[in-house]
Amino acid sequence: MNFAEIRNLLSETGLTASLYFSVKPKKPDEPYTTLSPEVSPEIIEKLIEWSKSFVLQYADFRQVEFNPTGYQDGTVEICNFEYVGNMVEVLDSFDPGRIEGVEELADQYSFYCLDVHGTENIKLFRRVTKFKKLSIKGLLAAFQGNRLNRMEQKMLGLDGDVDLIAYKNELLILNHTSLERIFRINEQYIAMATRAVEKLRNANKIENFDLFEDDCMNDARVQKTLTKLLREEGLFESCFNHFENIINTIDMFDLDIDVRTAPEEKIIYSDKSQLTDILRILSDSYYKSLIREKPGIDNYRT
Numbered sequence: 001m002n003f004a005e006i007r008n009l010l011s012e013t014g015l016t017a018s019l020y021f022s023v024k025p026k027k028p029d030e031p032y033t034t035l036s037p038e039v040s041p042e043i044i045e046k047l048i049e050w051s052k053s054f055v056l057q058y059a060d061f062r063q064v065e066f067n068p069t070g071y072q073d074g075t076v077e078i079c080n081f082e083y084v085g086n087m088v089e090v091l092d093s094f095d096p097g098r099i100e101g102v103e104e105l106a107d108q109y110s111f112y113c114l115d116v117h118g119t120e121n122i123k124l125f126r127r128v129t130k131f132k133k134l135s136i137k138g139l140l141a142a143f144q145g146n147r148l149n150r151m152e153q154k155m156l157g158l159d160g161d162v163d164l165i166a167y168k169n170e171l172l173i174l175n176h177t178s179l180e181r182i183f184r185i186n187e188q189y190i191a192m193a194t195r196a197v198e199k200l201r202n203a204n205k206i207e208n209f210d211l212f213e214d215d216c217m218n219d220a221r222v223q224k225t226l227t228k229l230l231r232e233e234g235l236f237e238s239c240f241n242h243f244e245n246i247i248n249t250i251d252m253f254d255l256d257i258d259v260r261t262a263p264e265e266k267i268i269y270s271d272k273s274q275l276t277d278i279l280r281i282l283s284d285s286y287y288k289s290l291i292r293e294k295p296g297i298d299n300y301r302t
Helices: 003-010 041-058 087-092 178-182 185-203 209-217 220-230 243-252 272-282
Strands: 016-023 033-035 062-065 075-080 111-117 121-127 139-144 147-150 154-158 164-167 170-173 258-260 266-268 286-288 295-297
Touching (some): 003 164, 041 111, 111 178, 121 178, 164 178, 170 178, 178 185, 220 272, 243 258, 243 286
Antiparallel strands (some): 016 033, 016 111, 075 170, 111 121, 139 147, 164 170, 286 295
């Protein structure tokens, strides 16, 4: 994502914006509820100004592909809309004409989105844990019927911080956990993990595979790891090609994993305590340094 374009867009004069407050549904078959109150120009102007200042703090950060299992300091993550699975659903819930009931839902909102329009469109998402609160920075806003003003009863803190930037079919992720809190990405993890497990089944290199599959699909952390590995082209097709190296790795790191070599080469899966080690084998996370020949584990890969 081009930060110069973002900076230039947020620096334009005459920007307009809509502010949307959304409730993420608790059940997969329920829709998002998004309302758009009437917002005073003062609040819009302040939010754009603060958002620009916040976003530009990340201008020199290295951009990396989103890693569902964790993030690296000094980086910002990026993914396309397709990755989150339900971006269209979220955007379709944004209706500037839907204002009734804004105040009544104030305690239920999951996030808000500042939808900024200039020469191009950029959407700035901010997750919240509870709207009915005071903020130690920014401005205090209040719902008065269907309008959002400064100060009154239903108070909330609008601080101008940004968790996600949606621009040109991409998401720039400034807050790693917000992607899961705003979108239905956990459903994506299940679908992607299912595909990964099917590839492993077809490889036919893990004994007691039904148990392995059940343990994988009942562990959210493993689902995320499989999702990440699935994005590495050809990994599941090639990870068992050098089975003798798998045996050597198990011996070198004293892993509690048994194998058999005849009549077929297979890893013998016994219980879920082996999942992490097997995933590290699949992702080629075990290594030996070239200079000191010191064994190690690249935990970032899993």
